[in-house]
Amino acid sequence: MKNSRHARKGFVAALIAAIACLVLVRTESSAQSVVAATQTLKGGSSVARLVARWPKRTSSEVVERMRALGNILLAGRGAVDDVGLQAASQQFGPDSELWQFENRTGDGRSTLRFSYHVKSDDLRLEDAEILGEVGLTEIDETTARGIMRGAVGRLVAAGLVRVEDFDPASASLAWRKVTGGGGDESAVDKILEYRFTLLRQINGIPFANAGIRVGVHRSGIVSSLRVGGAEISSVRQAGVEIASDTRGGVFSRKVSRADTARRFGLEHPNTKLWTQALMYVMRDDVEEDVIEPKEHYLFSSVMESTDGTKTFAPAERVSYSTTEVGAPVIVHSRLVSAPVRAPDQR
Amino acid sequence: MKPKHLLLTMAAIGATLSLAEVSAAAHSYYITESVEYQNHGCGNANSNLPYYLNAIAYSLGAAGWTGLYYAKDGDWPQVYVDGCIQSDGFDLISDTHDLVIEAHHGSIGSFVFGYPSPTGRCSVSLKNDMRLGSMFGATASTAVFASCCTLNRNHIADTANWQWTRQNIGFHDVTEFDNGMFADWFNATQGSSNKSAWFGHFEDRPGWFTGDNSPIVISYGTSQSDAQNTHNTAKLKGNVLVSPRGGGPTCGGGQPYFYWWAEWIDHGNGGC
Numbered sequence: 338m339k340n341s342r343h344a345r346k347g348f349v350a351a352l353i354a355a356i357a358c359l360v361l362v363r364t365e366s367s368a369q370s371v372v373a374a375t376q377t378l379k380g381g382s383s384v385a386r387l388v389a390r391w392p393k394r395t396s397s398e399v400v401e402r403m404r405a406l407g408n409i410l411l412a413g414r415g416a417v418d419d420v421g422l423q424a425a426s427q428q429f430g431p432d433s434e435l436w437q438f439e440n441r442t443g444d445g446r447s448t449l450r451f452s453y454h455v456k457s458d459d460l461r462l463e464d465a466e467i468l469g470e471v472g473l474t475e476i477d478e479t480t481a482r483g484i485m486r487g488a489v490g491r492l493v494a495a496g497l498v499r500v501e502d503f504d505p506a507s508a509s510l511a512w513r514k515v516t517g518g519g520g521d522e523s524a525v526d527k528i529l530e531y532r533f534t535l536l537r538q539i540n541g542i543p544f545a546n547a548g549i550r551v552g553v554h555r556s557g558i559v560s561s562l563r564v565g566g567a568e569i570s571s572v573r574q575a576g577v578e579i580a581s582d583t584r585g586g587v588f589s590r591k592v593s594r595a596d597t598a599r600r601f602g603l604e605h606p607n608t609k610l611w612t613q614a615l616m617y618v619m620r621d622d623v624e625e626d627v628i629e630p631k632e633h634y635l636f637s638s639v640m641e642s643t644d645g646t647k648t649f650a651p652a653e654r655v656s657y658s659t660t661e662v663g664a665p666v667i668v669h670s671r672l673v674s675a676p677v678r679a680p681d682q683r
Numbered sequence: 684m685k686p687k688h689l690l691l692t693m694a695a696i697g698a699t700l701s702l703a704e705v706s707a708a709a710h711s712y713y714i715t716e717s718v719e720y721q722n723h724g725c726g727n728a729n730s731n732l733p734y735y736l737n738a739i740a741y742s743l744g745a746a747g748w749t750g751l752y753y754a755k756d757g758d759w760p761q762v763y764v765d766g767c768i769q770s771d772g773f774d775l776i777s778d779t780h781d782l783v784i785e786a787h788h789g790s791i792g793s794f795v796f797g798y799p800s801p802t803g804r805c806s807v808s809l810k811n812d813m814r815l816g817s818m819f820g821a822t823a824s825t826a827v828f829a830s831c832c833t834l835n836r837n838h839i840a841d842t843a844n845w846q847w848t849r850q851n852i853g854f855h856d857v858t859e860f861d862n863g864m865f866a867d868w869f870n871a872t873q874g875s876s877n878k879s880a881w882f883g884h885f886e887d888r889p890g891w892f893t894g895d896n897s898p899i900v901i902s903y904g905t906s907q908s909d910a911q912n913t914h915n916t917a918k919l920k921g922n923v924l925v926s927p928r929g930g931g932p933t934c935g936g937g938q939p940y941f942y943w944w945a946e947w948i949d950h951g952n953g954g955c
């Protein structure tokens with residue numbers, strides 16, 4: 338029996354390797370690709386390189402996605418105003434960089450705030466009335482996670498996301514909180530909304546430029562939703578995601594996390610590290626990118642002022658290759674998406 | 684104060700006042716930012732960041748607002764300091780505008796400039812130095828502190844609440860921007876509240892889903908419901924609650940009783 342299971346595992350591994358060999362055109366060598374593809378791609382000694390791009394949608398597609406997202410959020414508490422959606426479509430259209438409008442449900446009980454960032458296919462929605470309600474009983478995190486999983490299931494059922502792209506168990510949690518009071522009296526923080534972020538997963542490694550965010554109000558109602566981001570050209574074989582584009586491939590990991598950390602420390606002394614993670618990340622200024630997992634750092638320069646206070650600069654992002662020793666660091670640039678004005682002169 | 688600085692300061696005050704007289708119905712802004720911290724007298728940091736606020740200055744102008752936008756050595760610490768409480772203060776330059784925005788290196792309750800004032804000042808403390816919306820000037824209704832940690836939630840009572848603005852807007856911990864985010868935020872306040880637009884535009888950079896920033900908005904009023912009403916309805920571009928809050932402390936007077944309401948998204952980076 339045990340031998341039989343081993344035999345099946347061996348067969349599956351061999352099958353994955355064979356499929357990978359057929360799909361991967363640009364690999365280091367066919368022998369290496371066989372080795373790489375038979376190893377786990379999930380943060381192991383090999384990594385998948387794939388092509389990511391920002392999707393382009395027609396106005397009618399955007400409206401359809403808004404309607405679906407709205408109805409998932411409302412969950413029977415009303416219906417999205419179709420006339421309002423169509424009016425928004427006319428007002429904004431595909432040439433707008435940002436759609437942003439409110440949609441009142443037919444029964445008038447909910448105001449849905451829609452926004453859609455066209456370039457990044459980033460669709461967001463929140464229920465203004467629910468998020469203004471601070472007095473209801475607070476559910477616990479476990480309950481909120483269960484509600485989040487239900488919402489993700491409905492997003493999958495509606496075709497807004499694919500089930501294989503996300504892992505609810507890896508959702509990170511943030512909170513929308515409120516507090517207040519009179520004068521300098523102490524005030525108690527309240528959780529207004531649990532905010533779960535699910536980044537698109539590629540063989541267990543997160544992709545920073547696509548995801549889901551589910552907000553669960555303290556009352557247990559889904560209060561905000563966000564879906565979208567870049568798309569990946571890939572195929573899945575036996576649970577392993579590999580490139581469907583000839584620019585992709587599987588490569589050996591050649592730079593350890595420790596080596597990257599040493600390099601970061603040398604290149605960015607005297608910094609505060611906010612987060613560090615192995616992630617897929619697109620460069621900011623491209624429509625399409627060949628991506629592979631990189632060691633990613635979000636950090637601020639630290640300056641000690643003359644009075645001894647440590648201050649932090651706005652954060653910067655850099656990524657280091659895991660497949661090429663000494664490869665140039667990628668600095669994630671700051672987009673300039675609006676006209677600029679020169680400073681005044683004193 | 685050096686004669687050149689004094690003359691320039693006087694000229695700036697004159698320009699500001701005449702601006703206010705000419706366009707009494709319009710709104711105005713005062714924006715400054717520092718990105719140059721390379722041994723100009725206020726320390727040295729190895730960051731190489733772009734300017735972030737020039738796009739919102741452009742958008743404000745396009746929407747009919749008037750105002751001033753300074754950077755580099757034109758970004759002076761003393762103009763954020765209220766002359767009523769500090770002898771080197773000159774906030775008649777900043778606190779004579781409806782909207783004040785700063786972007787600097789930050790820490791809890793303060794921010795630091797790239798170039799020192801004539802008296803050697805490099806930093807400004809919200810508690811010890813600033814009184815936006817009250818005392819001298821007494822005009823600013825909305826303040827944006829676009830510096831790391833400056834509006835850290837754990838210190839609201841001892842930092843932000845010393846201002847007499849309608850809203851203080853900023854970050855609980857880390858800040859990460861691109862240039863277009865501020866302009867997008869302002870433009871969104873035509874239809875959305877300042878608060879909703881701030882959370883919508885500053886939790887992530889465009890195209891990112893990682894949720895690194897922890898944006899925060901603190902609103903004020905004469906009662907708890909008044910503070911919450913300001914929180915939910917104030918719109919800069921939509922011209923809702925842009926006027927001065929009024930009724931604040933005068934020079935030498937104590938701070939009247941007030942109510943506040945804060946909302947923030949906490950991604951837990953902390954570490955301020």
